[in-house]
Amino acid sequence: MTSPDTSVPGASALRQTGRLFTLAASVVALTFRRPFQVRELIQQFYFIASVSILPTALVSIPFGAVIALQVGSLATQLGAQSLTGGASVLAVVQQASPMIVALIISGAAGSAICADLGSRTIREEMDAMEVMGVSPIQRLVVPRVLACVGVSVLLNGLVSVVGVAGGYFFNVLMQDGTPGAYLASFSALAQLPDLYVSEAKALLFGLIAGIVASYRGLNPAPGPKGVGDAVNQSVVITFLLLFFVNLTMTAIYLEVVPPKGS
């Protein structure tokens, strides 16, 4: 498809956005079209998990600790030390965990996906595949996006646990918090929908990371430098989108779900 020549400012940004959503829509549609690429999905799942599990775990321990320390010292000043546990759990589960997962999925897996698809595109492999009547979106993009989503959702659980454990460790050992108060304040402030929204965020962030990486990979500027630029852009665009989507989801969640005890 060629695009009409327009000189309206912002038209090309809108066009890109439109194409991005078109790709997202076709990925969703083609997910349910047979044949489903089980092998490719498993390979990608394994690959993404293997590059992201360790960095995510390593990042989430200090992150949980930082939140616990900061919230703990603030809460102590306000005389609410007994609620430190609940507060830091909310921060870790709802905000930190999905963000950490998404940043690492995008940085580690998204860049690899984008570089892979991009170099295949400039080597005409995508054209070759289309010529053979195989849709590259169905064959390559769908398994990659699904793997991103799956790994995000699962990793989110890991990060939540590791982050909360890190927070507990630092609070109890370094700030003289009591284990009992820390655990008890969980159920005072946190509730199950907090976990649901955390997983929903992880799912959506994984989807965004996968789709943006694939989109940039399928449409690189010509030449090897084009692929490099595409990888760079895919990570930056994903980060920008993540923070906006996170803001929106948090705002909606706080409006819709009443805080516990109110």
Added chain:
Amino acid sequence: MGIEVTVEGLSKAFGPQTIWRDVTLTLPAGEVSVMLGPSGTGKTVFLKSLIGLLKPETGRVLVDGVDMVNDPDRKVFAMRKKFGLMFQDGAMFGSMNLYDNIAFPLREHTRKTEKEIRRIVLEQMDVVGLLGEERKLPGQISGGMRKRAGLARALVMDPEIILCDEPDSGLDPVRTAYISQLLIDVNARIDATMLIVTHNIEIASTVPDNIGMLFLRDLVAFGPREVLLTSEEPVVGQFLRGNRHGPIGMTEEKDAAKLEEEARAADTLGPVRPIHIPPQLRPSPGLPARAAEARHAAAVDAILPTLSHAAQHAIRENRAHLNQTGGLT
């Protein structure tokens, strides 16, 4: 039997730059056609338009009732399974070895067992002379081998239409001759409609039934091989002789002043080679005769009286040669 491909009023532009406009031609079912043209006249773009990879702005490409340009993706994808396209550099999947590359269409589109796939793939690799190289990755072999692997991959699905993008580029003259013979043999075996895009005169003058030529955004000519080879058209003549006498310049078209200057200094342009019209290649011994040969002969007979004297003579010569070598029935 191959499928007829009808191109009607096809025009393609990239932004303000017109590649070619109003191209109308028919690739007759089962016949071999060659598209000639200087580098950069959009031959590859034309090939990609036929298969629906690029979408020309106007016109239609009809294949068995499906318009490859305007019909929805679903129909175009289904029709593509009847195509085999050999890319200029092979376009092999870099992460798979040659065997998996060539087996790819079979695994995606058929329910054949691995045993059957193995038989077909090894047979095709034997045909293109790559037996024993199954485990190599595309990055580990030469450009000519990649090209042959690309041809093998285009052939495994027994396509009804075969498109070849410069089968000769990067090959030595001997291998080019083998590829020419291979293409004719394939045509004899599966009677597929074939279009070969090239600027190799050797292939153009010995392989096809029909020749077309693109120059300066237009289809200059399309017709039976002998008609093009005897054409009085300056562009066609210059291209077939491969010298500097004529309208084709280094960039695109020469301007009037340049042409005049050359006319004055004609002897500095090098000798003018006469065009030799060789007989058309025949399938290798042991293969059936090409079914398209008789159809092509009948079609040519119908227009024979309208052709130039030289073309009629060349056609008779070629038939006499065919008859001597056990040809037309």
